[in-house]
Amino acid sequence: MRVLLRLLGFLGVHRWQVALAVVLGVVMMASNLGLLSVAAYLIAASALQYGLSQLTLSMFLVQIFGISRAAFRYLERLISHNVTFKLLSSLRTWLYGRLEPLYPARLLEHRTGDLLSRIVKDVEELENIYLRAFSPVVVAVAISTLTCIVLYVFDPLLAFVTLGFLALSGVGVPLLVSVLARRLGRRELELRAELNVQIVDGIQGVQDLLALGQASGQQRKIEDLGHKLGRVQKRMASITGLHSTLNDLTMNLAMLAILFLAIPLVNEGGIPGVYLAFLALLVLGSFEAVQPLGTAFQFLGRSLHAGERLFEVSDAEPQVTYPYEPLPPPRSHTLEFDRVSFRYGEDEAPVLTDVSFKVEPGSRVAIVGPSGSGKSTIASLALRFWDPTDGEVRLGGYSLPGYAEEDLRNAIGVAAQDTHLFNQTLRDNLLLARPAASDSEVESAVEKARLGEFVSSLPRGLDTPLGEQGLRLSGGERQRVAVARALLRDAPVLILDEPTANLDPSTEHELLAAVYEQTPGRATLIITHRLVHMERMDEILVLEAGRIVERGTHQTLLDNNGSYKRMIDVQNQLLLATV
Amino acid sequence: MAFGVLGAVATIAQMALLSKVVDRVFLDGESLGQVGTLLLLLLGAIVLRSGLLWLREISAQRGAIYVKSELRKQLFTHLMHLGPGYTKGERTGELVTTAVEGIERLDAYVGRYLPQMVLSALIPLLVAAYVLPFDWISAALLLVSAPAIPVLMVLVGSHAEKRMKRQWSSLSRMSAHFLDVLQGLSTIKAFGRGAAEREKVAKVSEDFRERTLEVLRYAFLSGFVLEFVATLSIALVAVALGVRLLIGSIAFAPAFLVLLLAPEFFRPLRELGVHRHTGMEGKAAAERIFEILDTPAPVSSGPAEVTSLGGRLEIELGDVEYTYPESGQPALSGINLTLPAGSCTALVGRSGAGKSTLVNLLMRFVDSEHGRISANGIPIADFPVEIWRENLALVPQRPYLFYGTVLENIRLARPEATREEVERAAELAGATEFIGRLPQGYDTGIGERGVRLSGGEAQRLAIARAFLKDAPMLIMDESTSSLDPESERLIGDALEVLMRDRTVLVIAHRLNTIYRADQIAVLDGGCLVETGTHAELIQSGGPYARLVDTYNRTPA
């Protein structure tokens, strides 16, 4: 119920249009009622050879009702759909706006296929509430009242009996149906979302599935879900069948009952016989207003569940929140970790323990260490994707939580380890880093990231679409795109996460040289397991299992003869064995 | 559909009885007792009609549900046949929408619209045929006005259909956009593009709204036209009846019956209008579905007789050439190469040289149109694709990790493997240590696409898969790039064991992987420019020697 009220609350902005739609709906249904019953009266009256003058009025009414029914239905639909789709569209935007701050901590528990299902399908599902569950209820009540008033004039008993049948069809059947379908609707949504998830996995993982011979396994999963969905839909179909049947039955039984009651009255002269046909058709016609409620309520459970699924995401509290009254943008750009400890969750092992370091503008700091030691986590903390469990990350002397998100982002340029390439052109993917960049700036970033040759090999150069997730690019090319983005961003703090893991040594060398050239004055943090160019670093931090075990310059670390020296030796062994 | 027609017969009977009852009471002044039998018959007709309605609803849906689940299965199976070459060029979000939402939309087309087409031709004729004997004037009026409905509907509808397609593609675009954005949130946030992206999302959803409303406007217009013609002609019939009653050329009972039947005459046509809209939605989706189904698969399955190759595998490539469908020049040409059984070949070349294309050919993600690739003398195209792939273990550069536990992800390589076998494979791949640190060990969920693992950890899981699969041929695409030297050295020894007695192809940039190979093949611009051992190639002073030279001059 709370969900329903919240969902209806969104209608508030459009209340006048909603009210208009309701009025139009009532007029349309009333015309329908009028058309059928007056036509019946017309014929009966003609049979009694009433004077022509008396009949013209009803003839005229028949025409008027005929036209107004069609016209008002058209207008009513136009307005109600207009409002509904406007609402759905803004709901999507709103939901996306709520989703984004949740990344990453609160979103990782959801799968993107499922989120996609929520933002597209579940939002669409709400259409049912806005179009079929709200205004039709008001219209049904109005039309039922109108019918009963007319009947009351003839005989109170007729009115009460009809009211009973209308209630049966407009309240009893919907209730029955909504109880029967409640669990099914929920299940249907979940199955659909799961289907989405599995198909996303199947498509994006097709290469691994085929290589591992597991395509048929995934096919079976999807087939299975399809069958389950089919079973739910079959039961839904039986319920649909049931309520149309019950509706049809109540409607006709109501008419029968009215005949049964009215015939004696006609015999006794309580009601003129000429109105008998009128009464029968009036009753039949009034049911057209209450019948849509069955469908609406059958799917109400599903729609409410869709609403719940939306609120479930939108109500989540972001783990990282930004202040209402932020500090002014940082004026100096020293990135500083002060005794930072971090774990990803309560029951997770600590990933970083007591990490402290400082990257001053104009200096280069490298973080080296085995994979899984927490290097990329440091980058995530600097971007404030997460907040440290203990200690502080500071920029320009102030703790990160003091800054507005925008100021923080503007201060940091990052080349992530696994960057996402959007299904757009290469140029658009680069411009993401700085939309205002000129062509020559883009080209220079491309050149510096050693992508020049790659770009000229592309059929349309920078304007070549990269395709889904840029999957056609090799690992090395992707990484260089990430670096080009970071260079283009041109922010005071530069973080490069494994920029050269997939590159051959000569490209690696060229790329790093180009990066250093661009970085005087910037605070540069390089995360890597490739120990090259280390003599150009102002400080090297050796990270092992989340702790800094050694720090110093290349030379002092070599002299230390500790972990660093060992790592260098292993790397050289691998290389030296060559020549 | 038979239920639909029978239902119409029951309705006619019901209306005939009703008109008779009203007639007798109204004009002949009969009492309840006198029309009692008629009322009972009326009750019978009412119940029968409702029962038939129920059967009709259920049977319509049953058929549609079966069609949908069959089609979805076929669609997905075909997508798997089309393989990575196809899906990389498509948008996942769009494919997903087609496979889920598109197929759901067929419901309306198959279950509702198609049967309704037939009913809307049959039932009005049935009603008219019934009315004709006792009131030909009304029958004629109805029959004359009825054709106007389909004609007008088609006129309005032809505009709607074009827009319907646009609406469908707008929905696909919206879904594709959302999925892309959801998967790229970290990048969007890192570059502070949140606000800009919100605007874009708003634009995409607005576009969908506009397209939808555009379609609906036409649907409503066509509904309006339909209603208008129907009501107008009902009103016309009513007025005509009134006049004829006045002049006494028709009796009350038949006149009332015609009035009751007139809406029934138009009902199926009105329903057609309603279903036509949703049906067209289904049709727009169906076009896309069949477009995918009609895309020829890049590999054809060979005759099923050849099943096993035995333990050792010698691969021979003769004059192999491959050109990507949408590209002008061949990505590979004139490749002659033998991968002797039990040997290791390193494939070297700059990016774009054609290394991945060669892997795709070996994995049969694509088939070459020229030249031949054979295994132990048998062309690999003769094997059923699945059987062939059983012989290969691939460690891709970016392994795809599925949402699930560590155990499930490794086990994918051989679903019947025991837990011990999985653990053994993980150990060989050097993954035991980090798995031990996970909160639930092997049963820890690794999140979508392995989000909670570091790059090197993900790579080790992929290597563990290869160990578990234990296939005669191993293909490794830069599989140790994310590993630090220490881990690389540690699993290097294990890899050595894995490579023993296997035919191995490694794509590598790093000399340490390359120099150990029994054979080095150098690719450049799609051509094989050199093959030989490290020593031979260094001596011959060709491209490889120059490559090594630059490597060595690079400060480490």
Ligand SMILES: Nc1ncnc2c1ncn2[C@@H]1O[C@H](COP(=O)(O)OP(=O)(O)O)[C@@H](O)[C@H]1O
């Ligand atoms: N979202 C997450 N939830 C839980 N653990 C995580 C998550 N992301 C990374 N980890 C764990 O944190 C550790 C450090 O990862 P990472 O910083 O990526 O390592 P590196 O970059 O040094 O290779 C790894 O053991 C990894 O499994």
Ligand SMILES: Nc1ncnc2c1ncn2[C@@H]1O[C@H](COP(=O)(O)OP(=O)(O)O)[C@@H](O)[C@H]1O
């Ligand atoms: N799906 C594709 N469609 C069209 N051309 C492609 C496709 N994949 C690769 N190519 C082109 O084929 C050539 C060889 O690519 P590839 O085999 O991926 O090289 P490598 O793996 O050596 O980097 C390149 O010019 C590349 O642009």
Ligand SMILES: [Mg+2]
């Ligand atoms: Mg990392």
